Amino acid sequence: MDMENLETRVKIQIQKWIVEAQELIQRTPPSQLYAAVAVVGFTILLLILIKLFKRTSSNTIVLTGLSGGGKTILFYQLRDGSSHLGTVTSMEPNEGTFVLHTETTKKGKIKPVHIVDVPGHSRLRAKLDEFLPQAAGVVFVVDAVEFLPNCRAASEYLYEVLTSASVVKKNTPVLILCNKVDKVTAHTKEFIRKQLEKEIDKLRASRTVVSEADVTNEFTLGTPGEAFAFSQCHNKVSIGEASGLTGEITQLEEFIRNLVKA
Structure with missing residues (x-):
């Protein structure tokens, strides 16, 4: 029973985070949103390149x-x-x-x-x-x-x-x-x-x-x-x-x- 309660709480918390994230995206100006996405994308690409370089070196x-x-x-x-x-x-x-x-x-x-x-x-x-x-x-x-x-x-x-x-x-x-x-x-x-x-x-x-x-x-x-x-x-x-x-x-x-x- 405790396990079921824990799973229910986790699901409720995740749903709450999703709603908060959607509200944050709606409040954020498109220009800032695009810039944030670009920064995250560039960071991910840089990490991938560094990992590949280390692997092939x-x-x-x-x-x-x-x-x-x-x-x-x-x-x-x-x-x-x-x-x-x-x-x-x-x-x-x-x-x-x-x-x-x-x-x-x-x-x-x-x-x-x-x-x-x-x-x-x-x-x-x-x-x-x-x-x-x-x-x-x-x-x-x-x-x-x-x-x-x-x-x-x-x-x-x-x-x-x-x-x-x-x-x-x-x-x-x-x-x-x-x-x-x-x-x-x-x-x-x-x-x-x-x-x-x-x-x-x-x-x-x-x-x-x-x-x-x-x-x-x-x-x-x-x-x-x-x-x-x-x-x-x-x-x-x-x-x-x-x-x-x-x-x-x-x-x-x-x-x-x-x-x-x-």
């Missing part, structure tokens, strides 16, 4: 590329400033969330970065698809010393990254990082860029024929009728240099911090 950076390029050494340099004597290989993704080693002595609050080192072995590249959707940026590591023998394979892998639905739809920035530039026999980043563009241009022509045959639904690269250049990509593609063994990774760190604000 990512601190994940993915390291990928062919095996032997030095990805794992770069991972350890970022994490603890060590090359692990340059003998590191990985058959499973290395993951870690940490403040970059060079920032550990800085004062103030610094946002940790989630770094994922994806193995470059062809049989393990499917792992890349697990991490690309959450990536704020992708670092494609190229061996600047052994580049020419691996140019075709590197171009094919890079093509897969650049045409990935996750990368294209989110306009994920990509850094092509030429590693091992401390070696005398290392190729320059400009040479590597031009060779990759030439190879991808060839791949684009052959893959376009396949796409038109409805065998694949992957995204296409570049501008039709023009030679391919990274500048034609919807997402930003930049070229950098590094040396995992000597710890010269400034351009890599700058790329990361431009995407994951400290």
